[in-house]
Amino acid sequence: MSSLGILFSAFVSIGYLLTNRMMFIKKKDPSTIYEREILLNEEQRKWYERVPKKEIQIDSMHGYPIQATVIQTIDAPRYVIFSHGVTETRLSSIQFAMLFEQFGYNAVIYDQRRHGTSGGKTTSFGYYEKVDLKAVVQYVEQWRGPEAEIGVHGVSMGAATALLYGGTYENTPISFIIADCPFSSFSEQLAHIASAETSPYWTEQALRVANLFLRWRDGYTLSEVSPIKVVDQIKVPILFIHTLKDTFILPHMSEDLYEAANEPKQLVLLPEGKHALGYRKNREAYRDAIADFLQHVKKD
Template identity: 50%
Template sequence: MKKRALLIGSAVAGAAGALTAGLGFYLSNRIMYMAIKEDTVIFEREVSAKRLILKEYDSLPKEEIWIQSPHGYQIKTIVVHPHPSKRYVIFCHGVTENKVNSIKYMNLFLSKGFNAVIFDHRRHGESGGRTTSFGFYEKLDLKAVVDTLIQREGEDVIFGIHGESMGAATALLYAGSVEDRADFYIADCPFSDFREQLAYMIQKDREVIGSPRLAISLAAFFIRLRDGYSIQSVSPKDAAANIKKPVLFIHSKNDGFIPSHMTEQLYEMKRGPKKLFIAENGDHAQSYVANEEEYSRCIDDFLTENGL
């Protein structure tokens, strides 16, 4: 009888362990390999919305280059330089998107006299890379892009970094934990802490059954095991406290994917020059398209206030 109970207990423990491992693998897969949009879908969407006008884009002087990532793959980058000045903005797109999504922001800054650099994050668009790390590895890819711009234009180049969603988190992580090299940053709808963002997403996801805390712990363990980083280290709110250069924080009030209070938290953490714009209209990553005039005017005010 005792032997049989021991066998049953071992079987139950083994089954529970297998289920736990399976859930951890599933959750980490959802994060590391988040489904990205097809390039053709993004392209057709932007053309249909007239945010990408092919004739105008094709007429711009530009150069397509490949930048070596410190993680061993190539980053597809386009340098757009219609103006003779050494004023640039580097654009970081959000998760599931690619550099085409950055063109609408690029056009806005081209109209303000800046040149532009757009690129594909790892595992997106034409760039290499196996997983998405929501800023952990992406921040060093951004540094590689920054280094290339400075090598091309010289140490006297004036540049900002604009990021949307994951791209905004990446920009803040770069500025606050790698190097504060840009002259200004614009963080549009970033999350303030990856662990908190995961908790928010899991609570909304009906596919995940059980305790959100357990789900996050499992995801964190398997991500460290499989992708080599800790999700606790993906914390823009910790980075924001270290940024000395001016930051403009932007978020839509009714964002349903990353709540706007995360940007308000980042704004509070940032010391020194900063500005906050909470847009009345739009959902996630829609602050610009739903509030074009206010968005543009806020950027003008931010640049003027900081002598840029």
Template identity: 45%
Template sequence: MRKRSIAALSAAAGISAFGVYLSNKIMFMKLKDPSEIEEREREAGFYDPDKYLKLIKKEVRIPSPSGYDIHTVFLEQMAGAPYMIFCHGVTETKINSLKYVRLFMEKGFNAVIYDHRRHGDSGGKSTSYGHFEKIDLKAVVDCLIEEEGESAVFGIHGESMGAVTTLLYAGSIEDRAAFYIADCPFSDLTEQLSFLMTKSQRSALLSKMALSLAGSFIFLRDRYMIRGVSPKEAVGHIKKPVLFIHSRHDSFIPSHMTEILYELKQGPKRLFLPEEGGHAQSYAANPEAYSKEVDRFLEDYFYAR
């Protein structure tokens, strides 16, 4: 009897340790070194430190409802112009958004960039792939409206996890922006994690069991269900226009996930699936085509309002 009890306790301890390990891998995905991000973007021609310093900007630390500060930068080139809010991807920082800032500033927009929780200069202990991040995005939106007034006009652009955050915000909190651009989002976090686990040589059955265990521990530790992080459940509630973008040969988040989201979105929408580029590289690999697709979208659904 005692041996069975010891064996049961050992098994429970082993399962708990494995659950903590798996949930750690998801909640605390290793972040890129901010200095390496800056160097990468500088070498690609997307970030010029001298030009960035010369931009008219205002740094704000916005209190998150989750209990930390969100480091945000307002970039204004023209008073009264519409704004674009940019949401970067997982492991990145707001510096990664500057390529898109330049693109939209050339089209007459002001900009807001910020670091997601646990990234860059923002607080927060864990990454939730859009669950808590969507609440932070609302806090950024509220700050913009407080700064610019209730008549403020803005769009939101998100890349990867930032695109998921954008869609969850618009489809489950408030559809307040004039339009949204979702670049390479996943359609469902459970399906995305299952895809990555299976891809890493684990069997589908083992991946399903590991994911179930990880999900249970994430709920215990971070108080949310990973199955609730599902843009495909939110996108049908978005009334405003959405431009969906995804490189066809993305090996990290498969492009069919964006095609699913596009089909589920009702009302005004566009889809751009460039052949060139890997994950979150649609703009870098296709800058002219990307810009033209954004122009077509804005002409159809923003300038013609």
């Protein structure tokens, strides 16, 4: 094989390797999530067993089903849609559904594309997920009518999804967004992972190759997964939450998003907990932050 052929083969191999790691990221075993959230958590298990639930299927505009659960505990048209993080399932949102019940909200928990029992071939870290979130919001709006109050709460990739949704679609019916440990830029996040893990995969040159193959294979580029670019287009109140000890998605990303967002907005930095553990490790402070935020946005 010629030198040119060897270089081309290496280029293609690197492109496929990098985009495979993103598009087909290894997910947690659903049984592990079920054990963590239900079997070994008596409080959540008892709550989830007693609350009225309705399993629904929502059609994604991309041609696959989005599986969701409506939890109706409040006799009012107030709902929070919970968008979970990468590798998780909707069961990881139960803790937040319980929390928001205290404030008079019902819950819609759903599986992101390629997660849980929802369809979808790839994970896109918010690019296609924001379109699915739009479908879930539209379902709630059409079901409960224009009087419904709808909020969105997202964690990690789910938080980025919520911000991308809010900053992309005009005239959205949602009343607020709560973004728990979002990344501001997926490219920057990948670069941080490379630095933290001294990974040979995510060098600057490798990211350029990944970008080319990502557009070819999955229809978007890394720059299109950047909440920081659209957060100033969001017209509803936003609460950013991040733990100071998060070393996976650094807290400065929420600070940067907060600075770029329009008023009304709030930023809460919590002292304890690694990535996506803000509520588990700071229950009282997290609850107080939600209560204060909702006091200003909740409709009578």
